[in-house]
Amino acid sequence: MDVKANPLLNRLNKTRLSRWAHDVRQCFNSFYNYNQLLDYIQHNKPDLIVTVAHGELCWLAQQLSQRFNIPLVTFFHDWWPALAYVHDWARGRIASRFRRLYQQSQLSLCVSEGMRQALGTHSNAKVLLPIPDNSVLVTTTEKLTCQGKFNVIYAGILSGIYSSMLQALCKSVQQIHEFQLKLFGLKPDWSDFLLQQVRAEGIYAGFISRELLTDELNKGNALLVVMSFEQRDKTRMQTSFPSKLVDYCQFGKPIIIWGPDYCSAVQWGRQYQSALLITSPLVQDLVTAIKRLAIHPEEQKRLGNKALEMAKGMFNPEKIQRRFMESIQQVAAVKY
Numbered sequence: 001m002d003v004k005a006n007p008l009l010n011r012l013n014k015t016r017l018s019r020w021a022h023d024v025r026q027c028f029n030s031f032y033n034y035n036q037l038l039d040y041i042q043h044n045k046p047d048l049i050v051t052v053a054h055g056e057l058c059w060l061a062q063q064l065s066q067r068f069n070i071p072l073v074t075f076f077h078d079w080w081p082a083l084a085y086v087h088d089w090a091r092g093r094i095a096s097r098f099r100r101l102y103q104q105s106q107l108s109l110c111v112s113e114g115m116r117q118a119l120g121t122h123s124n125a126k127v128l129l130p131i132p133d134n135s136v137l138v139t140t141t142e143k144l145t146c147q148g149k150f151n152v153i154y155a156g157i158l159s160g161i162y163s164s165m166l167q168a169l170c171k172s173v174q175q176i177h178e179f180q181l182k183l184f185g186l187k188p189d190w191s192d193f194l195l196q197q198v199r200a201e202g203i204y205a206g207f208i209s210r211e212l213l214t215d216e217l218n219k220g221n222a223l224l225v226v227m228s229f230e231q232r233d234k235t236r237m238q239t240s241f242p243s244k245l246v247d248y249c250q251f252g253k254p255i256i257i258w259g260p261d262y263c264s265a266v267q268w269g270r271q272y273q274s275a276l277l278i279t280s281p282l283v284q285d286l287v288t289a290i291k292r293l294a295i296h297p298e299e300q301k302r303l304g305n306k307a308l309e310m311a312k313g314m315f316n317p318e319k320i321q322r323r324f325m326e327s328i329q330q331v332a333a334v335k336y
Helices: 007-012 018-027 035-044 057-068 088-104 113-119 160-173 192-200 210-219 231-239 243-249 264-272 283-294 297-312 317-333
Strands: 049-052 072-076 107-110 125-127 150-155 179-184 222-226 255-258 276-278
Touching (some): 007 018, 018 088, 049 057, 057 072, 072 088, 088 113, 107 113, 150 210, 150 283, 160 179, 160 283, 179 210, 179 283, 222 243, 231 264, 243 255, 243 297, 255 264, 255 283, 276 283, 283 297
Parallel strands (some): 049 072, 072 107, 150 179, 150 222, 255 276
């Protein structure tokens, strides 16, 4: 179904006024031409409108829900006010719209308890974790020994808010022999010199297919999650829940989380004693913790078993899917 963006704003997006155009779209009106969508709703009378609180179309979904008195179901996966490509003055207004969208949704599905707490009280807000791929779920953890080099794997975003942390880690492990670090992901925004170094040393292995990545994760001894320590990212870290954490647990390997005490991943790890937690921003503290884990196979086994326990329980995709379907059906059954 065609929802046409405003041609003038589209042209402005390709100029130096692009951020101003996004200010207008996010704070005031996106000026979409959605006549086809209106016709569809009028003729088909859907039971629900479902949206994701990200980008611009969520505001349109909110408007249509109110106009036609159709229940609105909204996913809150990320703190959109911090991600939007707008001027700083606009973020407060977007945050207000974001919270209003939350309140006006008949069902709000939050990716973490931190997201639900940040958005406030709601009569029907539920936590719905990311759904993992259960095709890679292992049945038992492998027997761990101290022989060979301990292999720590990170798979995901290497640029943006994680760039400086991962660069510091790469530089710190270049002369270390106790463990091997391997990074997988799109080419990062690092200097050509550092990229050449980490490629030559086998630290950065590039972006690979899902199938090949699954093989690499299976071969790893521990899997790394990174969360930003920057104050400007605090709300994002408190509210988001890294999908890689859910995916990692399917492999039954020790999970290492490097992030601030307040982030959702560390809170989860502490509550369930399910990961090795490093809450210091100093890369030396992370390296020391990994070295210690590398020579303690019993702790590796405990953490691997804990990850597998989480994969079969809290992160079980069938349970998460069932919770989603039950929540949807409850809203659809109510007459508004």
